[in-house]
Amino acid sequence: MAKAKKCDRDLSFPEVLPPQVSIHGQHIDNNWPRGLNGFLSYQSEPPEKVQVGFLSDIAICKNCRQEVLAISNRRYRYPFTNCINFGPRFTRIKDLSFDRIHQLSMCSECQREYDDSKERRFHNLTNAGLRCGPEIRILDGEGIEVTPNPATLLKQGFILAVKGLGGFHLAADARNDSVVSRLRCRKGREAKPFAVMARDLEIAHRYCEINSEEETWLTSPQAPIVILSRNLKELLPDKLIHPGLDTLGVMLPYTPLHYLLFDDEIELLIMTSANISDEPLITDNEEALQRLSGIADYFVVHDREIESPCDDSVLQVTSENTPQFFRRARGFSPQGIKLPVMTIPVLALGGDMKNTFCVTRDDQAFPSQHWGDLKYYKNLLNHREGILRFTRMLSVEPLVWAYDLHPGYQSTRWVMEQESLPKIGVQHHHAHLAAAMADNGLTGEVLGLICDGTGWGADGAIWGCEVLQGGYHGFKRRAHLKYVPLPGGEYTVKRPYRMSLVYLYEALGEKSLEVARNYLPDLGVEEMEVLVCQLQNSSRIILTSSCGRLVDAVSAFLGICTLNHYEGQAAAELEARALRGTQKRVYSYGLDEEEGVWIMKVQTLWQEVLEDLQRGTATEVLALSFHETLIEMWTEVLCRIRDETGINRVVLSGGVFHNRILLTGLLQKLKKNNMECYHHRQVPPGDGGISLGQALIASEVNG
Ligand code: FE
Numbered sequence: 244m245a246k247a248k249k250c251d252r253d254l255s256f257p258e259v260l261p262p263q264v265s266i267h268g269q270h271i272d273n274n275w276p277r278g279l280n281g282f283l284s285y286q287s288e289p290p291e292k293v294q295v296g297f298l299s300d301i302a303i304c305k306n307c308r309q310e311v312l313a314i315s316n317r318r319y320r321y322p323f324t325n326c327i328n329f330g331p332r333f334t335r336i337k338d339l340s341f342d343r344i345h346q347l348s349m350c351s352e353c354q355r356e357y358d359d360s361k362e363r364r365f366h367n368l369t370n371a372g373l374r375c376g377p378e379i380r381i382l383d384g385e386g387i388e389v390t391p392n393p394a395t396l397l398k399q400g401f402i403l404a405v406k407g408l409g410g411f412h413l414a415a416d417a418r419n420d421s422v423v424s425r426l427r428c429r430k431g432r433e434a435k436p437f438a439v440m441a442r443d444l445e446i447a448h449r450y451c452e453i454n455s456e457e458e459t460w461l462t463s464p465q466a467p468i469v470i471l472s473r474n475l476k477e478l479l480p481d482k483l484i485h486p487g488l489d490t491l492g493v494m495l496p497y498t499p500l501h502y503l504l505f506d507d508e509i510e511l512l513i514m515t516s517a518n519i520s521d522e523p524l525i526t527d528n529e530e531a532l533q534r535l536s537g538i539a540d541y542f543v544v545h546d547r548e549i550e551s552p553c554d555d556s557v558l559q560v561t562s563e564n565t566p567q568f569f570r571r572a573r574g575f576s577p578q579g580i581k582l583p584v585m586t587i588p589v590l591a592l593g594g595d596m597k598n599t600f601c602v603t604r605d606d607q608a609f610p611s612q613h614w615g616d617l618k619y620y621k622n623l624l625n626h627r628e629g630i631l632r633f634t635r636m637l638s639v640e641p642l643v644w645a646y647d648l649h650p651g652y653q654s655t656r657w658v659m660e661q662e663s664l665p666k667i668g669v670q671h672h673h674a675h676l677a678a679a680m681a682d683n684g685l686t687g688e689v690l691g692l693i694c695d696g697t698g699w700g701a702d703g704a705i706w707g708c709e710v711l712q713g714g715y716h717g718f719k720r721r722a723h724l725k726y727v728p729l730p731g732g733e734y735t736v737k738r739p740y741r742m743s744l745v746y747l748y749e750a751l752g753e754k755s756l757e758v759a760r761n762y763l764p765d766l767g768v769e770e771m772e773v774l775v776c777q778l779q780n781s782s783r784i785i786l787t788s789s790c791g792r793l794v795d796a797v798s799a800f801l802g803i804c805t806l807n808h809y810e811g812q813a814a815a816e817l818e819a820r821a822l823r824g825t826q827k828r829v830y831s832y833g834l835d836e837e838e839g840v841w842i843m844k845v846q847t848l849w850q851e852v853l854e855d856l857q858r859g860t861a862t863e864v865l866a867l868s869f870h871e872t873l874i875e876m877w878t879e880v881l882c883r884i885r886d887e888t889g890i891n892r893v894v895l896s897g898g899v900f901h902n903r904i905l906l907t908g909l910l911q912k913l914k915k916n917n918m919e920c921y922h923h924r925q926v927p928p929g930d931g932g933i934s935l936g937q938a939l940i941a942s943e944v945n946g
Contacts (some may be wrong), residue, residue, distance in 0.1 A: 297636050298332035299578050300408050300553070302466035302497035306363065311499040317352065322500035323376045323547060327367045329464065333577055334409045334553050335369065336636075350375035377547035379500065384540060386532050394506040396541050402426055404517050404531050404539035407498065409553030409573050409612075410524030411517035411531050413539060414440075414504055418511060420480040426513060427483060429538045431520065435809040436485040438468045438492035438555065440514040442505045447493050450477050450511065456564045465574030466497035467556035484513065487804065487816040489823075492557060497574075500543070516554055521616050523625050524552040551632060552625060553612045561922070562907040568927040569901065571599070572612040577633065579607035580925050580935065583684040584715070587946045590630065590641035591937035592654040594671065594930045596697075596810070598626060601934035602633050602641070603942060608681065608935050609637060610926055617653040626654075645669050645941035647933070649699035667944055669937045671698030672709045672897075673718045678936030679894035679928070680714065683921040688714045690721070690890050692877055692909075695897035695929065696736070696791030696810070705729060707789030707897070708843065710884060715943035721888075722841035722880045724793065726786035730777040739795035739813040740765040740805040741774060746796045748778050750849035758853060765805045790873075790899050793845065797869050800852070801862045811898065817866050818902050824867030832876045834883070841880050848872055867904070874908040882916050895922045898929035 260266070303311075307324050310316045318324045325331070349357060353372045356364035364370050371377060381396075383389050393403055393414075400422045403414045413430070415422045417439050427433070441447035447461060451471035460469050473481065473491050485491050494514070496502055504512060517535055518524050525531050526549040531542060553576065557569040568575075586603040593599050595617040601610045611629050615622040634641065644666040646658045658666050669677075675698075676691030691711045700706035701720070708724035727745050735741040740763045747755035756775065759766055766774075777784060791814065798813035799805045803820050807813055830851045833844030848869070855865055885891055893913060900906050900922060913920045926932035 297336055297577055299465070299574050299576060300331050300333050300335075301329040301464045302495075302574065303499060304329040304464075307499065308502075311502055318372060318499075320499075320503060321371075321373050321376070322379050322498070322503060322545070323371045324499045325367070325369050325371065326363045327365065328363060330367075330369050331408050331547075334549050334551050334573070335547070337550050348375065377545050379503075379543065379545045382532070382542040382544060384532075384536050384542075386542075389541065393504050393541075393543050394509050397504060397509055397512065398506075401540040402429070402538065403504070403541050403543055404525075404535045405500070405504065405543040406526075406528065406531070406545055406549075407500070409549060409551070409555075410526050411535070412514045413517045413535075415513045416509060416511075417484060417513045418479060420483065423480050423483040423513060426515075426538075430515070432515075433808040434486050434812060436488055436490075436492065437513045437515050438494065438557070439484070440494050440496060440501065440504075440512045442496070442510045444495065446510045447471075447495065450474055450479060451491055451493055454560070456560045460558065460560065460566060461493065461495055463574075465556060466494060467558050467574060468492040468494045470557065470559035470569070479511070487812070488819045490819070494555060500545075503543075514555075518615075521619050521622070523615060523619075523621050524554060526552050551612075551629070559901070559903070562903070563910065565922075565924050567901070567906075567923060568925075568931070569929070570597075570613050570931060571610065571926055576612040577609050577636075579604075579609050580681070581684070582606045582608055582681055582939070583686050584939070584943075586938065586942035587643065588639045588641050589643050589645060589938045589941045589945075590634065590639075591645040591669075591934040591941060592647070592658060593934035593937070594647045594649070594674075594698075595652040595654055597927070597929055597931040598622070598654070599926075599931050599934045600626065600630055600633070601938045602630075602637055602639050603938045604637055604639050608938055609633060610932075610935055613931055623653050623657075627657075643667060643941050643945045645934075645937035647671055647674070647699065647937070648701070665945070667941045669940050670701050670718070671933065672700075672706055672711060673713065673940065674933040674936035675896035675928075676711050676713060676718060676894060676936065677715050677939045678926060678932040678934075679896040679921060679923060681935050681939050682923050682925050682932070683894065685892065685894070685921065686714070688712065688890055689892040689894050689921075690881060690884055690888070691718075691894045691896060692881060693895075693897045694790035694899035694905075696789055700788075703785075705785060705787040705789055707787060707791055708793070709788065710841070710880060712884065712888060712890065715939045720840060721884050722843060724788040724790060725842050725844045726788055727792075728778060728781040728784040729787040729789075729792065730774060730781070730784050732785065736792070736795075737807050738765070738805070739799035739807060741770075742792050742796035743800040744771065744774055745778065746793065746845070746849055747800070747853075748775065750846040751853075762800060762802070762856070763805075765799075790897070794899070797852070797866075801856070801865055803862060803866070811901075814899070814902065818870070818904060820863055821866035821870050821904055824861075824863035826864050827867040827871045828864075829875045830868060830872040832872060834876070834880060841883065843876055843880060845872075845876075870902070870904045870908065873905060874912055877909060878912040878916060881913065881918065885918060891917070892919045892921065895920065896928050896932070898927075900928040 310318045356362045528544040554572045556572045558566045589603045591601045598614040614626040648668045672693040675693045693709045710722035711718040795813040798817035804813040804816040830848040
């Protein structure tokens with residue numbers, strides 16, 4: 244064989260890459276020329292041999308937007324316009340490799356674009372035009388085609404079910420009180436805020452305060468819903484759209500089809516996932532017509548299949564200008580996350596709530612989109628189908644499966660039935676800690692402050708306000724909020740006023756009954772008697788150190804939110820109230836060491852909150868003071884443990900850190916105390932992020 248000669252051509256990559264192209268590495272082989280005078284393209288290898296990443300969906304690019312909005316263009320108002328730089332990917336791909344062979348045939352004009360290397364639709368596998376691409380139809384509730392365009396129907400006050408990239412949305416004019424109220428009523432959604440789609444950035448600016456980082460995310464190729472502070476001077480039916488909150492989730496049109504929903508008069512639309520309560524997204528035309536009849540008046544459907552349901556991503560921008568996800572889905576999933584260590588192939592199943600699973604391959608983790616709560620059977624089925632899809636497309640055969648220790652979780656029950664599989668149970672808050680480490684590229688040992696609602700503890704209690712010391716290899720529990728009973732479990736989680744009595748009883752004993760009669764109007768006499776009886780004989784009641792339950796209890800006691808219609812409602816409304824506070828104080832708390840574990844005690848806080856309440860202090864001030872006290876207490880306990888262990892790196896994880904006052908305040912305080920702080924940027928701090936942590940732990944323990 245001839246000896247390879249060093250190539251003297253410049254093989255470096257161009258400085259400006261095409262949009263959506265990223266280079267993860269390069270390898271150069273020196274070979275003799277073989278006498279070919281051009282490139283040849285071959286049929287891809289069978290999918291099982293392909294080991295590539297698969298792409299996420301990308302929002303409409305500037306060029307396509309111009310085409311869709313230009314009357315003279317052949318793609319004017321064509322809803323499936325796309326090009327090599329944008330379009331459906333993840334939700335559309337049936338299998339890898341994604342070859343034209345899987346797609347429709349093209350008309351001559353589209354074929355010309357596809358064949359011309361100077362066109363931005365050169366080899367665009369989803370290329371489509373009016374004559375050859377998918378078609379849209381507007382149907383009434385009976386499935387009969389109608390002629391009015393979607394914007395006209397929306398202006399007339401109708402609710403539309405619109406087939407999007409990853410599932411159906413329900414769309415309605417956000418400025419029309421009666422239609423928003425009708426939508427809430429028909430959907431049976433009492434309080435959970437609706438997201439909106441603004442016609443353009445200018446409209447978004449009118450209704451919300453938007454900084455440059457938030458603007459960057461709104462207009463990014465991922466086009467997520469961004470949680471923004473409302474400009475309350477601009478009128479909206481806000482008590483119907485975002486009751487109890489001063490924030491609004493906003494996105495911009497991200498497909499050409501969305502432009503058909505707007506005109507000069509329609510500027511802001513409610514765009515909410517068209518699923519039935521906690522069930523999966525609806526992706527099929529027939530299913531939409533059946534299941535959404537009675538909710539939607541009209542249906543905007545088309546014949547482009549959705550291969551994988553995928554909800555809109557939701558994020559907020561932190562005070563450090565970093566993104567923080569509530570839901571990492573469309574636009575991001577299934578993008579890989581670079582890990583700080585090499586892994587064995589792991590499938591981590593996540594928890595049951597806000598479920599994601601995660602597959603690892605070498606030094607990358609691939610968290611899935613969100614599947615909702617797995618206690619709903621259809622979500623569980625989608626979760627299993629998603630696992631098959633991910634492992635097939637990524638060509639990964641997991642060597643170990645990781646799961647949460649909660650014995651009641653469907654994911655746990657399912658994996659326990661699979662006898663032949665190597666599997667490892669991971670403690671919930673340990674998974675949070677590892678997720679925050681992986682998210683920040685950390686190895687070694689850290690301290691983790693993990694605050695959330697529910698996680699099965701190693702001692703069978705419900706944990707939720709923990710300081711752990713550890714890494715991927717294991718952990719030690721170094722501090723936690725003092726246990727209180729959780730009588731009634733889930734029943735009490737939905738009724739924060741019951742938690743108020745639990746904490747009052749803990750702090751004031753029998754005197755709490757009189758206080759409860761004065762301050763907890765939702766607590767009936769009979770319910771109070773039963774609850775007190777349970778608290779007096781609490782030895783058989785499950786205990787909890789949950790931060791979520793403490794926050795709920797304070798929110799209800801201040802009369803801010805006494806019932807959780809959606810997860811985290813009481814906490815979100817307490818935060819909104821605190822953000823209006825102009826004064827604050829720090830309540831007293833206790834820190835006691837018991838057998839090497841610091842116990843955080845809040846009985847004195849409750850006594851002082853009651854005194855302030857009796858004095859007539861504004862609830863805004865009380866709410867802000869409560870937040871301030873948590874920040875102070877956590878800083879003190881972390882500093883003490885840092886002094887004991889010499890570990891100066893702290894990761895923050897758990898859904899509580901969606902709270903902007905707590906995250907910002909704690910970061911400032913910890914930095915002042917010279918601690919290195921890390922929080923989530925790539926996966927959510929809540930349970931949507933734990934599969935990443937489970938995967939790292941399983942790989943470390945089994946690798
Ligand atoms: Fe959690």
